Structure formats: structure tokens, C-alpha cells
Amino acid sequence: MSLVVQKYGGSSVADAESVKRVARRIVEYRKSGHDVVVVVSAMGDSTDDLIDLAKEVSPIPPARELDMLLTAGERISMAVLAMAIANLGYEAQSFTGSQAGVITDESFGRARIIDVTPGRIRSALDDGNVAIVAGFQGVSQTTKNITTLGRGGSDTTAVALAAALGADVCEIYSDVDGVFTADPRIVPSAKKIGIISYEEMLEMAASGAKILMLRCVEYARRYGVPVHVRSSFSQRQGTWVTDSPIPEDLRTSTTEPETDASMEQAIISGVAHDRSEAKLTIVGVPDVPGKAAEIFRTIAGQEIDIDMIVQNISTRDPGRTDISFTLPMADGSKAMESLEAAKGSIGFHHLQYDDQIGKLSVIGAGMRSHPGVTATLFDALSKAHINIDMISTSEIRISVVTSAELLDTAVRAAHSAYGLDTADTEAIVYGGTGR
């Protein structure tokens, strides 16, 4: 018998009919002998509806009260799901984040999980219940105020509970079949990835793949929780995120031919893209030590996360340099303002801002041992007449910034160049002179 944590997103429990469908799915698991803990998001768009309601009474609602309000969404979905399961003849009990022991810090709206003490969940399981837990919420350790975890919070709740309970797998259900080698809306020939390492999934998430949030994958890696990303609308095997073999008894639910084996040998796991960033260039920074630190201290003071950084000697202006970095588009004006305010002390010439950029990343643990991966990318982009604006790499990732306009073409070119369009990834030979 296994212990399975299943997380269902808002689209899987959008209305009473969907809730009943999910309940049947959960009961199937119970029937086959598994203990089941379910983490559930708010129904459909109900969180947005609550935000709209808040905005009607207050343009800037107090964070504590907004969290209190939003947690009503999961409270509704979890109770209704428990009812639907009970209606199928199985015992179910729902628990708020606080009752489930999800202890967080006090950062309303984006709280971090500090600890999980799932004593009541364990008891509910021991009594033969399916335990339903509200995703996205917790209780602050110090003040006992109700908190929410922010974007991707329910996935993180699920992984954190799976870790605390020592679950065999954490299943993340949504309306897509798994993690794909690229966004199928851009690359119709994109294939579902059978298995992917935590490290690769981290890079995918950090590079714009939206299926799993970065913090959730980080949590899973830290505690070694196998994550299975799959669709609640089919019985198909999804994508396993793990560094270990897939547990045998949890693997058998697939009805399709195994593609995992060949996928495991892929050098490039997938191509991710991101349209949410902008590029800021600081032109004419005096080329003396300490200036870069001054710039990034200014940015960090605004709590802005920057991504890629490039520094070049200014060709037009000896003794000065240009520094470019990418950042979330939403933080663009805040960054501009803070830098303008520090213009005198930093001593740069002016700022350039470009939010018509796109970032493409190819990710694969295999690139460590395969030279030529970078060359293949640049070659493909060149053949597609795509100009590269910035480059950054990690051990297992190459990212380039292009114009937003050409991003889709770039993604298709890269996907094709690494042989991800074909069934057999082994057909591709990487040549060239190393990375």
C-alpha cells in the first residue's frame, strides 16, 4: 500500500460536475488500496471573483484581510470535494492549511512554508479517511494569522505535505498531460516528457515553463519527493519529476506505450520560453570597481529579482561600460525610477528599456557530457535569421534573448535542431567544438 498526495488545480474542480469526476478518481485510488491525501485549489475562477469583491470595497486591501478572504476559496472546494467523496460511500474529511499543520512565516500573500506538522492528517488517514487539504494557505508561526503562499502555492502545499508524510508520490493534476518538450501551442510536434530530473525541471520552471512553479520543484528536490505531473481528464501517464526510478505500483496506471526509456537518454529535455521579462540597459557606466555592485544594490533594494546580466565595454565611449540585465516586466518602471534616482552617484549616461524581448532556453542534463550543444543552437537560430541579444548559461541550460516577435520561430528552430520533433532523439549527432 502506498501513500499518495494528489493535488487538483482550479480547472479540475471548476464546478459541481468536475468535483464529482475528481471524487470518482480519488475513490478509484482508495479502492486500489492507496492512502490518499488530496490538496485542492479554489474552484475555477473563484479566487479572481474574491479579488474583484475586495477591489470593490478597497483599492488596496490590507494584506492580512486579503489572505483571510482568499482562503475562503479553498475552504469551499475542499468541503464540497469531501462531500462528493462521502457521497460515493468513502470517508473523507477536509482540513484548512492551519488544521493540516502548514506553518508559514508572516509574509501575507507570499508566505514561505517553515514547517509542516500533519498530525491531524495522519490521524484522519489512520481512521480510514481520505484527507482533503486546502492548498495555497497556512498559518503564521508567530501571530497565528492566516496566510497564503502566493502563485503556485497549492503545488507547494502538496509537495510539502508529501514530504512531511513521507508519501510515495505527489501527483499534480491539471488540464494538461504533463511537461512537454516545448509549449505545444507553439510547437505542435512537442512531445510529453516521460521522466525529468529535479535539476532539469528547476531550470525549465526558472526559464518560463509554467506547469510547475520553481519553489514547488525546489521543495521536491530538497526532500526527494517524486512528483508526477498529469491530467485529471485522462488516465494517461504524465511526466515524472524524480532522480530515482518510478515506483513500480504507481507506474502501472498507464495505458499507453512506455516512452520513458528513450526519453531518459535525451540530451536536451526541452525548450522553454518566457515572454514576461524586459531588458534594461544602463549606458555609459564609469568602468571603475564597485559600480556594478552599486547598481545591483539599488535594484535589490526594490526587491526586484533580476535574471540575465551582460556587461560590455562601450565601443563609443572608452573608460565606460554598458550593463544590461533582464527583469520581470512588471518591475520595469520601479527599476527605472530607482536607477534614475541614483543616477548622480552611479554616474551613468542614460537608461534604455526594452520590453519587446523573448527568452529561449534549452535544458538538458545531457549537455554536461555532450559538446556542441551550444553550437547547434546558435547554428539553428542563425539559419532561421534570428539575432541573439544576450546569452547566459548554466551547467544544464543555455538561454538566449531574442526579439519578442521572433521568439516562436526561435523555439521551433531549437526544438527541431535538437531532434525533439522526431520520435527517436538518438538520430541527432552533435558536432562542433564544445560548448
Added chain:
Amino acid sequence: MSLVVQKYGGSSVADAESVKRVARRIVEYRKSGHDVVVVVSAMGDSTDDLIDLAKEVSPIPPARELDMLLTAGERISMAVLAMAIANLGYEAQSFTGSQAGVITDESFGRARIIDVTPGRIRSALDDGNVAIVAGFQGVSQTTKNITTLGRGGSDTTAVALAAALGADVCEIYSDVDGVFTADPRIVPSAKKIGIISYEEMLEMAASGAKILMLRCVEYARRYGVPVHVRSSFSQRQGTWVTDSPIPEDLRTSTTEPETDASMEQAIISGVAHDRSEAKLTIVGVPDVPGKAAEIFRTIAGQEIDIDMIVQNISTRDPGRTDISFTLPMADGSKAMESLEAAKGSIGFHHLQYDDQIGKLSVIGAGMRSHPGVTATLFDALSKAHINIDMISTSEIRISVVTSAELLDTAVRAAHSAYGLDTADTEAIVYGGTGR
């Protein structure tokens, strides 16, 4: 400075506009120097909407989960109200029943308050906040499950908190101006009662006056909490339920002429009526000791509350008696079934059931010292050609059962007979030979 507990019902916070109006009202109180604790019901019909949602997934939802679901309603209204107050520049914090220390037993759907430990509310007030508390809900002492208090629960929350905090007054806001001498829909000349004793209000509530639930008044009496029933749509003085003088600084908000003085001397405070009961007659019960006990033990076993009981010697059948009692119409078939099942052992002839009855009650502490009150009622009903079916009395109440059809006429006749139609209740002279 006073501490005021204010309770706003669902109709007072039906939408964002109403919430803002209530927030302005609360802030006015804060400005005048009072500490304010607000107990709030779910917005408008949202509780009914949640019940409908539950019914969509389960015809008989588990009680624990239904309570979990329904408590989402107050969670939403309290957070939104706190936001609206914050938007007016005042500090406000919302608290669930559990956070506010409302400890109950484990009877889901109709939990009783065991204790109130409002430490967090006290702290919030000390920090200068308006404390907003979810009505209708609590947490069970033993299992820490979330419970709801059932009908009238938010009023009870308010009174219980007022008692625990030693508040100067508990204000119950709804969409009516107070407690009236009769239902104004039936008696257009009915007047608002300025002040009424706990005992009289208890009898009013028990006799069908719906403005305050019995349990809430019981709680107020037990702890001596002055209750002020008033409208959230006006600034008018409402009805005070108290055995003590009205606190001076809380009385001044009225803008209308004082009618309290004259009302205090009324012999009859009001006329209540109830259409929700039915009459069950057990015909031909053997007139031997123990039969009545057997009958009412059978009924009690079904958790049915009975109201009036009448026993007569059967004129047709010597050695046998007929026993009639009234009970909630909703429990009629359950009572019939249980009695039929016990027919053999009790040995009665047959059952008669009548749900076309109405109950009229006249209530007034003054009837203790004024003879003739009963005669006045019977005289008035006789003149209006209304037949009396059952009679029951308490120290300060006379109730009669009539046909449902004639109930409105009976209420008007009684209201008029006791001079409640006129401005001056002293004009009436009670004659006759005692009660």
C-alpha cells in the same frame, strides 16, 4: 468610553455597497470613542448558495463538511468588511469563530457555545483595531473541528462575545427598526417597543416573534447583557432588551421623541403569533397512570420539542382520555410514525393531525399584578367570532390555538383589545375576575 458589540445580519451586508455603508456606521462609532467588536453574518443569500452547491454533489452532505463549507460565508463577509473599514482609515482585523475563542460542543449544524475565550479580540482592541468576528461559527472543544451554531447563530455569537468581553451593549442590526407590539405586516398600527425585559422577550421569541432567537435572549439574560435591536438602515433608537436602565451614553443616538417611559408601564408588551406548529391528538388513551409519560417519552426519543399539551376526559368513551399537543409542523410525520409504532403498547384508538392551526400569544410582565388580562383576551376573541382550541399560560404569557385561517384576525383583535393600537396604553381598564 464604552465597548460595543454590533451584529450585522446578511441583509445589512448583502453587497459591496452595503458593506461600505456598514463600515461607515462602524467608523462613526469608533470616532465617537467607543471600542467596537463587530459580528457579521454571511453576505446576503450566500449561505443558501453554498447549501445549493453542497446539494449538487451530495443529497445528504456530511454534517462536518457542511459546517466547514458554510463557515466560508462569514469568512468572506468579515474580511471584506475589515477591508472597507481600513479603506476609511481605521484599523480593522477579522477573526474566525475559532480565532475569536468561540468554543462549542461537537453538534455540527446546531452547536452550543460552551465557552468564549476572546484573548485575541481583546488584544486587537487594545491595539486600536475594530475587531470583526465571524458569526454563526465556532470550534469544538474536543476535536477542534469547525462547527456552526444553527439558526440565529450570529446573534448568539454577538451576545456571547459581549458577555465574555463585558461589553456595555450588544447591538443587533437587521432591516427592521426593532421589536414591535405585533407583526406590522398583520397589524399596521403596531408600534415599536422601546424597552422590554429579558423575560418578556424570551416569551416573545418562544411564541413566534422572529426578530431574536430564543437561545440568544436566554444567553443575554443569563449574563445580563443589554441588547439593542435596531435597523442598520436608519439612526433611530430601536428596542432595548434589558432589565436595567439604558446606559446614558448609548441612548443619545436617537433622534426621535422618547417613547420608552410610557412603554415601560404597558401591561401587555406585545402580541406574538406562530404559524409553524401543528396539533396532534391521541384519541382514546387508557386513563391509567403512566400513559402520558409513555407517550411523551416516545416523542422525546425522536428529539421533537413539543409546546402546548392539553388532556381531556373523553366524553364518548369513559375510562379513556384524549391527549393533544402542539409540535413543529416539520416534525409532524416523524411524531405520527413513532406513535403509530407504539400504538400496541400505549393502547390508544387513533391519531388526529391538524396543521391548519395558528398560535396567538399575549406577553406582558404587567399581567402578574393586573387581574382580568385573560378575560380581556377571551372577550376580544369571542367578539371577533374566533374559536379557541387550546389554551396555555405562563406567569407573563397567555397563548391560545385558533384555526390558521383566523389567526390574523385574532392578532388584530388582541392587539386592539389591549390598547396597543393607541399611543397611550394607560387608557385601558382591565375588568373581570382575575386571570
